[in-house]
Amino acid sequence: MIAHLRGRLISKNPNQAIVDCGGVGYDVTISVATFSELPAEGVEASLYIHTHVREDQISLFGFSDTREKRLFEKLLSISGIGPKLAITILSGISAERLVVAIRGGDHGTLTRIPGIGKKTAERIVLEIKDKLDDLAVPVSGGGAHHGPAAEDALSALVNLGYPRPVAQKAIETAIERNAAAGADFETLFRAAMAAIR
Numbered sequence: 330m331i332a333h334l335r336g337r338l339i340s341k342n343p344n345q346a347i348v349d350c351g352g353v354g355y356d357v358t359i360s361v362a363t364f365s366e367l368p369a370e371g372v373e374a375s376l377y378i379h380t381h382v383r384e385d386q387i388s389l390f391g392f393s394d395t396r397e398k399r400l401f402e403k404l405l406s407i408s409g410i411g412p413k414l415a416i417t418i419l420s421g422i423s424a425e426r427l428v429v430a431i432r433g434g435d436h437g438t439l440t441r442i443p444g445i446g447k448k449t450a451e452r453i454v455l456e457i458k459d460k461l462d463d464l465a466v467p468v469s470g471g472g473a474h475h476g477p478a479a480e481d482a483l484s485a486l487v488n489l490g491y492p493r494p495v496a497q498k499a500i501e502t503a504i505e506r507n508a509a510a511g512a513d514f515e516t517l518f519r520a521a522m523a524a525i526r
Contacts, residue, residue: 330380331355331389338374341367344420346391348374357391358412360401360419366393381412390416397424400464407456409449417444425484428464431457433477478514479504482521491525499524 334357336350343364346357357376359367367374376391377398390412392398397419404415418427421442430438431454439450479500486496503520504511510520 330382331378332380333376334378334389334391335373335375338367338370338372340370344416346374346376348376348391355389357389358416359391360397360416362397362419362423363391363393379412388412396464400424400427400461403457403460403464404453406460407453409452414444418442421445423484423488424464425488426481428461429477429480429484432461434458435477476511478512478517481514482518485518486521486525495525496521 334348334350334355336348336355339347339349339354341347341359341364343361344358346359346364346367348355348357357378359376363376376393377395379390379392379398379401381388381390390401392401401412401415401419404410404418405412410418421444422430422438426438429435434454436447436450436454439445439453440447445453482500483493483496486499487493491499499521500517502524503517506524507516507520510516
């Protein structure tokens, strides 16, 4: 099985990349998150690969990091979720927010992802909620635990390049100024951005 590819990126679009490895072009299905991590076409790229084998075809699914790949494989373990839907899920929400939503039993967030209805959201939470410990996003290094909105805001700030301690302090400051902000991701994120500035 192919587990990793490194080679020249021939082409990329939000759900597909073609990587030339030693003269062979591999067609890899990717998520939007992985697409945004890929370098420019013509440059060397590296992808972690899940090889999906069916009777009639072999498909490659690529990820920019092992965390997203592990999450994809956990989604595949859920009855009724195949690789295409799993990639759609990972394209509709960041890996961090998905883990937080599943662990928190947040069906509302899950049903906002294209292709996920109420029953599928319930099945996702039921089947893998307790299997995500290796993918958990720690919110604070000793500070108070402020819930899913704070976890999402922290993840978003870190993804924007702010150091984790700075992001945590900004979130705590925002919640101190307005306790209600802690319940809503957008409100909290904006307040934390203001606190950083």
